[in-house]
Amino acid sequence: MTLPTAVTLVEVGPRDGLQNESRTVALGDKLELLNRLAQTGLQTIETGSFVSPKWVPQMADTAALFAALKPVDGVRYTALVPNERGLDDAIASGVEEVALFAATTESFSQKNTNCSVARSLDNCATIARRAMEHDMRVRGYLSCVLGCPYEGTVAPLTVADLTRQLLDLGCYEVSLGDTIGVGTAGSTAEMLMALQHANIDMPKLAIHCHDTYGQAIANILVALQYGISTIDASVAGLGGCPYAQGATGNVATEDVVYLLNGLGITHGVDLHKLIDAGEFISTAINRPNQSSVARAVIAKRNNQ
Numbered sequence: 001m002t003l004p005t006a007v008t009l010v011e012v013g014p015r016d017g018l019q020n021e022s023r024t025v026a027l028g029d030k031l032e033l034l035n036r037l038a039q040t041g042l043q044t045i046e047t048g049s050f051v052s053p054k055w056v057p058q059m060a061d062t063a064a065l066f067a068a069l070k071p072v073d074g075v076r077y078t079a080l081v082p083n084e085r086g087l088d089d090a091i092a093s094g095v096e097e098v099a100l101f102a103a104t105t106e107s108f109s110q111k112n113t114n115c116s117v118a119r120s121l122d123n124c125a126t127i128a129r130r131a132m133e134h135d136m137r138v139r140g141y142l143s144c145v146l147g148c149p150y151e152g153t154v155a156p157l158t159v160a161d162l163t164r165q166l167l168d169l170g171c172y173e174v175s176l177g178d179t180i181g182v183g184t185a186g187s188t189a190e191m192l193m194a195l196q197h198a199n200i201d202m203p204k205l206a207i208h209c210h211d212t213y214g215q216a217i218a219n220i221l222v223a224l225q226y227g228i229s230t231i232d233a234s235v236a237g238l239g240g241c242p243y244a245q246g247a248t249g250n251v252a253t254e255d256v257v258y259l260l261n262g263l264g265i266t267h268g269v270d271l272h273k274l275i276d277a278g279e280f281i282s283t284a285i286n287r288p289n290q291s292s293v294a295r296a297v298i299a300k301r302n303n304q
Helices: 013-017 027-038 062-068 084-092 106-113 117-133 156-168 185-197 216-225 253-263 271-284 292-303
Strands: 008-011 044-049 076-080 097-103 137-143 173-178 205-209 230-233
Touching: 008 253, 013 027, 013 044, 027 044, 027 062, 027 271, 044 062, 062 076, 062 084, 084 117, 097 106, 097 117, 106 117, 117 137, 117 156, 137 156, 156 173, 156 185, 173 230, 185 216, 205 216, 216 253, 230 253, 253 271, 253 292, 271 292
Parallel strands: 008 044, 008 230, 044 076, 076 097, 097 137, 137 173, 173 205, 205 230
Antiparallel strands: none
């Protein structure tokens, strides 16, 4: 299979990466992280989510973040919206792109959105329609594509069907999320093959891997081989999932960049600036940097 010549990286650290932190991350630290990330060459940064602070307290300052951000040419700041109230807040904040989400299983959907998969898709359709009426781009997330913490293995045909539905309701792209990080190269290939056989347009897909079992990079390589050219990643490997106990962080953006460099695939991101951004936020929240590449580069710097 032919690898893509260029890949788009979607940085999800400020939202998906920080949402599970138990201690409140200062607004100033979030802004500094966003400003540093904007200087790396990243073109899409998921900045926050307009969700009830009762459920995700860490995202309570998303409107304040958007108000304080200084636009950077070529950088798009996006937000997750779970419902119409969240969309109203995103519209008021001048957000240009929103992401909505659905799950592959009834159990995860109930835990995450307090409704069935079918009802969740109906909500997504309403959000997508209203967002597009306001000239906003709409991206879709599909959770638990390679396994559910409550129901186990997910059938690839289920993933294909739900992906098609999200595309049909207006999402320009659907990000396939291994939310609990249980996927392997084999299961990733099986899923993507099912999507191919269902005539899903692969350039309209992204891959979103958590690294719970250390398989994210292998799974991303498989996705590249199947023609996926958009990768979600989180600086310093930040993240987790508040509705999936034991799920660790997203794949580290630094590790993905190193993979792409080794494959000769264009991505436009400065690895060293990215490492500096990851070190900044890791220090700010007092947790170890989860990027293997960042740790190796920093150790080398310190020994020079």
